[in-house]
Amino acid sequence: MRDVYIIGVGTTKFGELWDKSLRDLATEAGLKAITDAGIYSEDVNALYGANTSAGQFIDQEHIASLIADAAGLSELGIPSIRIEAGSASGGAALHEAYLAVASGKYDTVVVGGVEKMTDVPPEEANKIVGGSLDAEWETFFGVTEASLAAMIAKRLEYEGKMKREDYAHIPVVSHKHGSMNETSHFRNSIKLEDVLKASYVAQPLTIFDCAPLSDGASAIVISSNRQLINSSENPVKIVSSEISTDYLSLHDRTSIYSLNAFKRSSKKALESAKISKEKVDVLELHDSYSIIGLLQLMELYGEKEAMNLVRNEELYWDKSRPTNTSGGLKAHGNPLGATGIYQAVEATLQLRGKAGQRQVKGAKYVLLHNMGGIGATSVSTVLGVE
């Protein structure tokens, strides 16, 4: 396996981008990444595109071909492949592209993620988001992602593992970080009481516990081409990338709140990277729901330490365990297919020392976790700089 580096990143702003179509977004992010890498389109050997549900959101399938065409790459005739793994599509596309470059099949690949979610009414969008669950055993009975997350929260509270305020802290951190990121969907800071008092989505979760429906696209250029890597200003190494899956339906799992796929993928990713979790300087978690964000901390650090991190407010960018410095899915936004790719963009900015106000000093390693549905797919990626 060859070493693979991220040599360019690009992203659109995330949000309700009424005047931009899917192809506008994908092209904007892709061209920004290519420009950032300082390469020409002729240098690109393949495209990997992450997209979750364009067929339902905008009646458009065959996304990979569309993006290559919209970006003006059709003339090159290069392979362009769509990867779908629910809301883990971005992480999965990065994983597949990484393997393709590391194996020597391709030298330089653009990996992009895009989702256009606001062309349908919110209730329709929420139904489409539920497509990542088990249609026969979950959504058929009226279950939504939010309601599953709410059930998990209720169970954890019932078992005395946490209090409402504990997971309500996760979006407070995300919004603080989001306020410092110019591409965020939301740039407002919020207080704990705002989370607690907001309207319910699925009791006990309020709108501030749940990531929004966002439009957006992000892209990165990865390469093993030594010349391109050397001419890139701040190459960031893909140290490891691991995918794991779990039972699709929550009721089939060992417990309703286990995130075994994350536990396995993060463990393997850290082992492959030959670093301990203490070496991780920045953590980008999949905080689609506040409770799910906290659960990931529990899986990674153990219950006691996770609670200490939350209760001692150690998750901010200038504290001991910087988490979701991008603003996370909650504040930076959650355009499904783009979400996992933006995590890599944020990590690259942090590792380049270019994350501005939210920069974590001396960041060397970032652990990313991109999740499909409520944990049926987990992609853990470690990025680093020597």
Place this chain on the structure above:
Amino acid sequence: MASIVSYGSYIPRYRIKAEEIARIWGENPDNIKNGLMVYSKSVPAPDEDVLTISTEAARNAINRWGKENRKKIGAIYVGSESHPYAVKPTASILVESLGLDYNIMAADYEFACKAGTAAIQNVIGLVDSDMIEYGMAIGADTSQGAPGDALEYSASAGGTAFIIGKKGIADINKTYSFTTDTPDFWRREGEKYPSHGGRFTGEPAYFKHILTAAKKMMELMNTKPEDYDYAVFHQPNGKFPTRAAKMLGFKDSQIEEGLMTPYIGNTYSNSMMIGLSAILDKAEPGDRILAVAFGSGAGSDAFDITVNDSIKSFNRSSAPTVRKQLENPIWIDYAYYVKFRKKIIMRGD
């Protein structure tokens, strides 16, 4: 120059509070009150519709003008998105219910929440071109909000009528419209409740059109926000017009008088018009008013108005003011509300 000769409004006396609707749907009423700035809304009685509401509002306008003058009205246009009939005009029934002359142009208008102001513009055109001496424009609605929808907190009922002629109490210096194809809110033929695009109704719809129309009007008239004594904008809730005013540079003191939605809800075609009516209840000679309506689908009608000396001798007290009609409401609970709004499926339905 066309001028407002008289005006009158009507608000159904039944009201329901945001707390009562929130109670049924398990919502936190503070979120509605703080988020939407809607505290209560009017509810039409079971025997009230756009026709009866228009009649009440028009009678108030005629009473202020002088009943004997009503035969001079040469055109009547009624804007609404809840006309009682899909095919059969409200306007023709109003000719009868108001005792107007049969030699009259009459039609119903539809442009979501700005159908009433579109009616005003058409009457202005007829008056300015000397096709008629006086015309009446009405905006009235018994608007619909699906049970459980955010619209249920705001969709309400009310009407306002303006009589327009050459010499009146408030001169309409200019009107300007801005229109685009923006599908933010709609109701197809036969559907009971409207659909809307969630937050798409905000920035690309309401704010884009209101702000563009207001700015263009001020550009055409070479005015600034401080040149106006009052401003009134379409009010789907209390929050949107307050924010639009702030974005344009108006102070709260300029919009307070015409901000009625927090208390009576969004009366759709009547929304901006009843705000203007409330301002005229208080206005003094020389007062300048910027009024901007918005209709989903979408467009905005802006009006630059100057109140003249005739308002001093105008018989305002011959009809109840808008704020007078806020007094003595009959508060109803959700059960009465669903009965009044015919949401109960009856035998034979």
